[in-house]
Amino acid sequence: xxxxxxxxxxxxxxxxxxxxxxxxxxxxxxxxxxxxxxxxxxxxxxxxxxxxxxxxxxxxxxxxxxxxxxxxxxxxxxxxxxxxxxxxxxxxxxxxxx
Amino acid sequence: xxxxxxxxxxxxxxxxxxxxxxxxxxxxxxxxxxxxxxxxxxxxxxxxxxxxxxxxxxxxxxxxxxxxxxxxxxxxxxxxxxxxxxxxxxxxxxxxxxxxxxxxxxxxxxxxxxxxxxxxxxxxxxxxxxxxxxxxxxxxxxxxxxxxxxxxxxxxxxxxxxxxxxxxxxxxxxxxxxxxxxxxxxxxxxxxxxxxxxxxxxxxxxxxxxxxxxxxxxxxxxxxxxxxxxxxxxxxxxxxxxxxxxxxxxxxxxxxxxxxxxxxxxxxxxxxxxxxxxxxxxxxxxxxxxxxxxxxxxxxxxxxxxxxxxxxxxxxxxxxxxxxxxxxxxxxxxxxxxxxxxxxxxxxxxxxxxxxxxxxxxxxxxxxxxxxxxxxxxxxxxxxxxxxxxxxxxx
Numbered sequence: 001x002x003x004x005x006x007x008x009x010x011x012x013x014x015x016x017x018x019x020x021x022x023x024x025x026x027x028x029x030x031x032x033x034x035x036x037x038x039x040x041x042x043x044x045x046x047x048x049x050x051x052x053x054x055x056x057x058x059x060x061x062x063x064x065x066x067x068x069x070x071x072x073x074x075x076x077x078x079x080x081x082x083x084x085x086x087x088x089x090x091x092x093x094x095x096x097x098x
Numbered sequence: 099x100x101x102x103x104x105x106x107x108x109x110x111x112x113x114x115x116x117x118x119x120x121x122x123x124x125x126x127x128x129x130x131x132x133x134x135x136x137x138x139x140x141x142x143x144x145x146x147x148x149x150x151x152x153x154x155x156x157x158x159x160x161x162x163x164x165x166x167x168x169x170x171x172x173x174x175x176x177x178x179x180x181x182x183x184x185x186x187x188x189x190x191x192x193x194x195x196x197x198x199x200x201x202x203x204x205x206x207x208x209x210x211x212x213x214x215x216x217x218x219x220x221x222x223x224x225x226x227x228x229x230x231x232x233x234x235x236x237x238x239x240x241x242x243x244x245x246x247x248x249x250x251x252x253x254x255x256x257x258x259x260x261x262x263x264x265x266x267x268x269x270x271x272x273x274x275x276x277x278x279x280x281x282x283x284x285x286x287x288x289x290x291x292x293x294x295x296x297x298x299x300x301x302x303x304x305x306x307x308x309x310x311x312x313x314x315x316x317x318x319x320x321x322x323x324x325x326x327x328x329x330x331x332x333x334x335x336x337x338x339x340x341x342x343x344x345x346x347x348x349x350x351x352x353x354x355x356x357x358x359x360x361x362x363x364x365x366x367x368x369x370x371x372x373x374x375x376x377x378x379x380x381x382x383x384x385x386x387x388x389x390x391x392x393x394x395x396x397x398x399x400x401x402x403x404x405x406x407x408x409x410x411x412x413x414x415x416x417x418x419x420x421x422x423x424x425x426x427x428x429x430x431x432x433x434x435x436x437x438x439x440x441x442x443x444x445x446x447x448x449x450x451x452x453x454x455x456x457x458x459x460x461x462x463x464x465x466x467x468x469x470x471x472x473x474x475x476x477x478x479x480x481x482x483x484x485x486x487x488x489x490x491x492x493x
Contacts (some may be wrong), residue, residue: 009133009158013174042192043177047158051196059157093157 002033003088014041028083031074048091063090102448103490104456106464107136110482114169119450121468124477138443140230141490145237150256152227160226162194162256176257193258197224197250200261207267213275222246231286243283247274247300262312270334277301277337284442285341289348302337307366318366339382340442344391352394354384359396361421372421377408383445388453392420397440406437416471430474443486450491458484
């Protein structure tokens with residue numbers, strides 16, 4: 001079971017409070033986590049990554065275990081603590097501007 | 099009992115203002131989609147309870163929202179919460195946010211380039227929906243004008259969107275360039291007398307018309323003169339800010355260009371200037387009285403570098419002669435120290451017996467006149483910056 005946190009705008013869009021807990025089949029990667037997230041919450045399609053290219057939107061960041069994973073390859077394994085649910089996979093709106 | 103519903107899009111959410119036909123006492127909703135940029139909301143003429151809204155964010159992209167109960171509740175079309183994530187036929191949901199340029203061999207056009215501000219080529223890239231125009235007859239059909247400039251249509255209530263690629267690909271697309279606000283398709287006029295005819299306008303490419311329901315398009319910019327492009331009378335490159343018509347006379351078009359207020363009496367085939375005695379003919383918004391096809395309204399703005407009213411006086415100008423002769427309407431509007439802007443989609447009219455005129459400002463005020471502009475009063479003063487105003491006249 002993977003834990004995911006969303007920024008407030010996306011929580012409101014998905015009509016959820018707090019953390020999401022979701023099962024991911026197979027290797028736990030960014031792509032697998034986002035596929036599972038969008039399958040359960042289709043209203044989030046296009047808000048985190050582009051509909052067509054599947055690239056992360058420029059102002060969205062991925063953090064976990066105290067590290068910035070935004071620029072990791074989508075199919076690279078996420079840290080073991082994320083895969084076991086010990087740590088959340090954090091989807092964050094980048095801070096831009098003052 | 100008749101009344102009006104004013105749909106206000108702001109930089110930080112949408113607001114719905116309602117009143118009975120007297121238009122004296124108003125109810126202001128709490129914000130819908132708080133924190134999001136709401137570029138435009140518009141109700142279906144065929145079903146006033148059906149409202150479409152464009153919700154966007156530089157962070158999270160484009161969302162389409164729909165209400166089927168007059169704005170009380172909203173959902174993303176095709177993705178109601180709590181339902182299975184695929185339709186019975188197996189197609190995925192979550193498509194209502196998906197605006198993809200059509201490059202298919204059968205219906206689309208190759209995705210080449212347009213021009214950037216400096217004239218260098220840029221590939222087309224979808225950014226946001228500026229304007230939603232519901233069909234005059236079918237609540238499930240709605241058009242979307244987007245940045246980078248293109249026209250999309252949905253025929254399933256906003257669940258899926260398909261580009262009318264003949265516009266972007268009609269031949270001049272590689273010469274289009276962005277205006278200061280981006281390369282946006284911001285005006286969509288559906289001809290009530292001819293379902294095959296649509297007018298659109300793009301900043302800063304100009305105005306275009308289709309006579310075959312969107313398959314083919316041609317520029318309609320003859321007579322426009324713009325000093326800031328290499329050839330001031332070029333077929334393409336004019337920064338059209340807004341076009342309006344009266345539904346009883348759709349061949350007569352009124353345009354607020356970057357500079358110049360213009361009129362066409364032949365569906366855009368040619369234009370002549372009608373700025374007349376306006377104190378400045380720069381501006382964004384323009385609209386037409388609901389019952390007097392020759393009465394038009396503009397809000398003159400000082401210049402393209404100073405986006406606020408002349409002399410700090412907020413004045414709507416009205417022409418009852420279809421242009422050239424203008425009168426300032428000031429009663430109830432601030433006449434000192436006012437430095438707000440009125441954006442292109444931020445003026446609208448109702449169709450009650452005494453036509454109501456409405457506009458919103460970047461200072462967060464929404465002003466209304468229940469007597470065709472003679473007197474004005476603020477409905478609300480302290481909203482976030484207003485991007486768009488639309489009015490529904492309810493019976």
